[in-house]
Amino acid sequence: MFSFQQIAQQTHAWLQQHTGSFTVLVECAIVAVFAITLFAVLGLVLVLLERKVAAHIQIRVGPNRVGPAGLLQTVADTLKLLMKEGLVPNLADKFLFNLAPFIVMMVAMLLLAPVAFARGIQIWDINIGVLYISAISSISVIGILMAGWSSNNKYAMLGAMRSGAQIVSYELSAGFSVLCIVVLSGSLRISDIIAAQENGWWIFKGHIPVLISFVIFIIAVTAETNRAPFDLAEAESELTAGFHTEYSGMRFALFFLAEYINIFIVCAIGATLFFGGWMPLHIAHWEGFNHVMDYIPSSVWFMGKTFALILLIMWFRWTFPRLRVDQLLTLEWKYLLPIGLFNLLLVAIIAIMGWHF
Amino acid sequence: MFLKEYISDVYQGVRSLLKGMKKTGYYFVHPSEIITQQYPDNREQLHLPERFRGEVVMTHDENNEHACTGCTACELACPNGTIKIITKFDVSPEGKKKKAIDTFIYHLELCTMCNLCIEACPTDAIKMAQTFEHSVFNRNLLTKKLNLPNSKIREGVE
Amino acid sequence: MYSETTIVTPEASQQPLLEGQLVINVGPQHPATHGVLHLVITLEGETIIKIEPHLGYIHRSIEKMSESLTYRQFIYVTSRMDYLSAHINNLACAMCVEKGMQLEVPERAQVIRIIMSELTRIASHELWIGAMAMDLGAFTPFFYTFRERETINDIMEQTCGARLTMNYMVPGGVMYDLHPEFVARVKSFVAQFKSKVSELEDLVTDNIIFRNRTVGVGVLSKEDAISYGCTGPVARASGVDGDIRKRFPYSGYEKLEFEQCIDTAGDSFARYIVRIREMYQSIHIIEQLIDAIPEGDFQAKTKAVIKLPKGEFYTRVETARGELGVYIVSEGATTPYRIKYRSPGFSNLSALNHMAKGSKIGDLMATMGTLDLVIPDIDR
Numbered sequence: 001m002f003s004f005q006q007i008a009q010q011t012h013a014w015l016q017q018h019t020g021s022f023t024v025l026v027e028c029a030i031v032a033v034f035a036i037t038l039f040a041v042l043g044l045v046l047v048l049l050e051r052k053v054a055a056h057i058q059i060r061v062g063p064n065r066v067g068p069a070g071l072l073q074t075v076a077d078t079l080k081l082l083m084k085e086g087l088v089p090n091l092a093d094k095f096l097f098n099l100a101p102f103i104v105m106m107v108a109m110l111l112l113a114p115v116a117f118a119r120g121i122q123i124w125d126i127n128i129g130v131l132y133i134s135a136i137s138s139i140s141v142i143g144i145l146m147a148g149w150s151s152n153n154k155y156a157m158l159g160a161m162r163s164g165a166q167i168v169s170y171e172l173s174a175g176f177s178v179l180c181i182v183v184l185s186g187s188l189r190i191s192d193i194i195a196a197q198e199n200g201w202w203i204f205k206g207h208i209p210v211l212i213s214f215v216i217f218i219i220a221v222t223a224e225t226n227r228a229p230f231d232l233a234e235a236e237s238e239l240t241a242g243f244h245t246e247y248s249g250m251r252f253a254l255f256f257l258a259e260y261i262n263i264f265i266v267c268a269i270g271a272t273l274f275f276g277g278w279m280p281l282h283i284a285h286w287e288g289f290n291h292v293m294d295y296i297p298s299s300v301w302f303m304g305k306t307f308a309l310i311l312l313i314m315w316f317r318w319t320f321p322r323l324r325v326d327q328l329l330t331l332e333w334k335y336l337l338p339i340g341l342f343n344l345l346l347v348a349i350i351a352i353m354g355w356h357f
Numbered sequence: 358m359f360l361k362e363y364i365s366d367v368y369q370g371v372r373s374l375l376k377g378m379k380k381t382g383y384y385f386v387h388p389s390e391i392i393t394q395q396y397p398d399n400r401e402q403l404h405l406p407e408r409f410r411g412e413v414v415m416t417h418d419e420n421n422e423h424a425c426t427g428c429t430a431c432e433l434a435c436p437n438g439t440i441k442i443i444t445k446f447d448v449s450p451e452g453k454k455k456k457a458i459d460t461f462i463y464h465l466e467l468c469t470m471c472n473l474c475i476e477a478c479p480t481d482a483i484k485m486a487q488t489f490e491h492s493v494f495n496r497n498l499l500t501k502k503l504n505l506p507n508s509k510i511r512e513g514v515e
Numbered sequence: 516m517y518s519e520t521t522i523v524t525p526e527a528s529q530q531p532l533l534e535g536q537l538v539i540n541v542g543p544q545h546p547a548t549h550g551v552l553h554l555v556i557t558l559e560g561e562t563i564i565k566i567e568p569h570l571g572y573i574h575r576s577i578e579k580m581s582e583s584l585t586y587r588q589f590i591y592v593t594s595r596m597d598y599l600s601a602h603i604n605n606l607a608c609a610m611c612v613e614k615g616m617q618l619e620v621p622e623r624a625q626v627i628r629i630i631m632s633e634l635t636r637i638a639s640h641e642l643w644i645g646a647m648a649m650d651l652g653a654f655t656p657f658f659y660t661f662r663e664r665e666t667i668n669d670i671m672e673q674t675c676g677a678r679l680t681m682n683y684m685v686p687g688g689v690m691y692d693l694h695p696e697f698v699a700r701v702k703s704f705v706a707q708f709k710s711k712v713s714e715l716e717d718l719v720t721d722n723i724i725f726r727n728r729t730v731g732v733g734v735l736s737k738e739d740a741i742s743y744g745c746t747g748p749v750a751r752a753s754g755v756d757g758d759i760r761k762r763f764p765y766s767g768y769e770k771l772e773f774e775q776c777i778d779t780a781g782d783s784f785a786r787y788i789v790r791i792r793e794m795y796q797s798i799h800i801i802e803q804l805i806d807a808i809p810e811g812d813f814q815a816k817t818k819a820v821i822k823l824p825k826g827e828f829y830t831r832v833e834t835a836r837g838e839l840g841v842y843i844v845s846e847g848a849t850t851p852y853r854i855k856y857r858s859p860g861f862s863n864l865s866a867l868n869h870m871a872k873g874s875k876i877g878d879l880m881a882t883m884g885t886l887d888l889v890i891p892d893i894d895r
Contacts, residue, residue: 058658322652324877370723436588
């Protein structure tokens with residue numbers, strides 16, 4: 001059967017034969033090229049998807065003029081942004097101003113490392129994968145604060161401060177819901193978590209507590225990626241554009257791209273933790289059914305789950321009004337965090353007693 | 358008691374959010390509800406109502422005759438000075454002098470389509486046309502002469 | 516550095532900023548002001564200390580302009596004041612001229628005027644709901660409400676010839692008779708409205724986030740509403756029963772059965788609910804009239820040149836935003852000597868500082884959104 005795993009193994013063997021001790025370097029270069037390409041493609045696809053989803057929810061058609069059915073719209077937008085002048089405001093902190101979009105972008109890139117795209121396709125199967133993701137994703141708040149501070153703009157400043165409070169608080173909830181799965185699987189390693197779902201995904205195996213932790217996870221990551229209804233950092237009607245008010249041209253495009261890549265990554269992680277990543281839908285003891293499901297390639301399973309979650313998050317965005325800044329924190333500290341803690345306790349009991357399937 | 362209230366709060370909140378998502382989800386999966394009109398493509402099917410005020414035009418019949426007597430009622434009725442009528446004296450074969458319009462100038466760029474000139478016209482010489490694509494590159498083109506070249510006043514219109 | 520000192524207003528210079536306070540300019544170009552309103556806001560963190568509205572960005576001197584226009588001509592200008600209730604503005608002016616002329620308006624014209632006014636009111640409220648939801652971050656209701664508004668605009672276009680600035684009311688009646696399809700189309704709109712308005716309940720009214728954003732936000736007490744001169748839904752949400760259609764009925768409203776929508780909470784949610792209920796009442800009014808449009812003239816006979824006798828004339832109507840007063844001083848000529856418009860938006864805006872002081876920036880958007888400001892109406 002066609003599989004990415006075989007291609008990867010064959011490439012690795014071939015490289016080892018021909019380049020010898022430089023294999024790691026060559027592989028790094030190949031991975032970098034792939035990652036950057038994936039970035040660009042994902043950005044284009046997700047922005048177009050968002051616009052189309054928004055249009056259909058809002059009884060519109062959406063972009064349909066550039067290219068067949070508007071498919072090239074985002075390419076045209078990117079070209080426009082590339083050619084635009086990147087303005088730096090007078091008296092801005094130029095070094096930080098220029099650095100901020102790259103930090104946000106770099107964080108998004110680093111997060112790609114432990115994501116398992118298909119059976120055997122994973123850049124770095126680190127043994128603390130989930131912890132690594134939680135740790136790295138916190139860095140993006142530094143980039144946002146930097147952007148807001150260095151812009152020398154009050155709107156940007158307010159937006160960045162809001163974003164700081166928001167991301168720091170919601171990381172707790174996201175962490176707790178991730179911990180539920182870690183407790184159940186008994187490992188931080190992504191490949192182990194996926195392997196633990198061989199006979200059924202956690203969302204089905206883990207009873208209601210896992211369902212609750214999934215809901216909390218989705219809410220928390222929506223907040224962490226600064227998406228509506230938690231888009232206070234760029235609240236359009238309040239702060240014009242929040243922390244990236246002063247950004248234009250390619251620097252703005254980097255923020256924009258990073259936002260969408262972050263959505264992809266958090267959804268990929270959600271799919272990995274709760275829906276088994278690339279693992280096909282398996283039901284214990286139904287061998288025939290499992291065998292049929294195995295015929296669908298693992299990459300299709302992964303992308304399907306991830307995009308389903310992305311659609312869910314887009315659906316949120318185009319339905320709900322925005323929360324106020326104090327309500328945002330109330331939701332986290334008074335609702336999500338206590339529920340998450342209690343839920344973790346339940347999951348721990350389930351795991352210890354072995355009540356899950 | 359507190360816990361009960363807390364849980365019912367959460368339940369009511371989630372329920373209200375799901376209700377909204379059901380509505381937007383309905384529209385997402387029903388593309389037939391889309392109301393967008395593909396404007397430049399649907400020019401053929403686009404019919405504006407007959408009362409639509411697009412611009413002032415002067416009606417001419419097949420003999421290149423119009424009904425404007427040059428009474429300047431429209432010019433006086435216009436709040437913006439959109440219309441300017443230049444009159445002349447036609448000399449009939451019998452040698453009688455008769456007042457007639459030389460040029461009916463209409464400034465589309467000043468017009469607010471208030472329809473007061475049409476209301477004021479005693480002979481129904483002018484009317485509103487249903488055109489609406491008025492943009493031009495040179496604003497001079499918006500100043501229009503409404504009476505056609507060599508047009509005459511229709512017999513019997515006073 | 517672009518700092519607090521750059522915006523020196525007389526008030527700001529009198530009260531120097533304290534430690535930790537900052538001034539931001541919301542507007543004249545800002546997504547939430549829906550026009551060129553300029554608010555100078557003193558903040559402490561995210562808490563609003565003071566709001567100073569600055570006007571004049573869209574001042575077109577409509578009052579002065581009207582002095583050089585005849586009594587037929589000046590009506591069309593008022594469509595540009597509160598462009599969302601253009602019909603009702605025109606009606607106020609036409610009524611004022613009729614009062615001066617002591618002209619009796621035919622029954623049919625009066626009924627047409629009421630139907631048009633109520634359709635305008637629904638259209639205005641529909642647009643407002645969409646725009647306010649957008650202020651609060653929900654984009655989608657905007658498109659749903661615009662779909663209904665579009666139907667009204669199409670009806671207007673068919674009968675009046677224009678979609679927004681119709682200039683349909685003339686002294687003595689209306690400019691032309693109703694379009695033959697008008698009645699059927701209004702009826703189908705009423706059916707459409709009734710079936711679609713529940714979407715707003717699902718998306719906006721019942722939504723927990725929307726409720727939390729608006730309940731108890733921007734509270735205006737009854738006493739304050741009266742002393743700031745607030746009118747319309749803003750005052751009615753605070754418990755002031757000041758609907759001009761009930762208090763000083765005009766154009767035949769006294770014969771109709773409808774309810775004055777009053778709430779007592781005075782917060783943003785009350786203002787929202789009052790407007791929603793008002794739309795139902797407008798539909799109720801239209802349903803009473805649409806089958807019983809009397810036959811007859813649509814316009815009274817008037818002279819080509821209208822002259823008002825020497826004197827002062829005042830009429831008031833209830834627009835979608837509140838009380839619009841038209842005050843004409845006539846010297847007996849063909850043009851008014853002086854015209855003064857009492858526009859609802861100006862008084863409603865004056866209460867903004869009182870309502871939003873001490874709240875968060877996010878609350879300001881909810882408060883300002885539910886005031887339903889139309890900036891050209893404030894500036895004229």
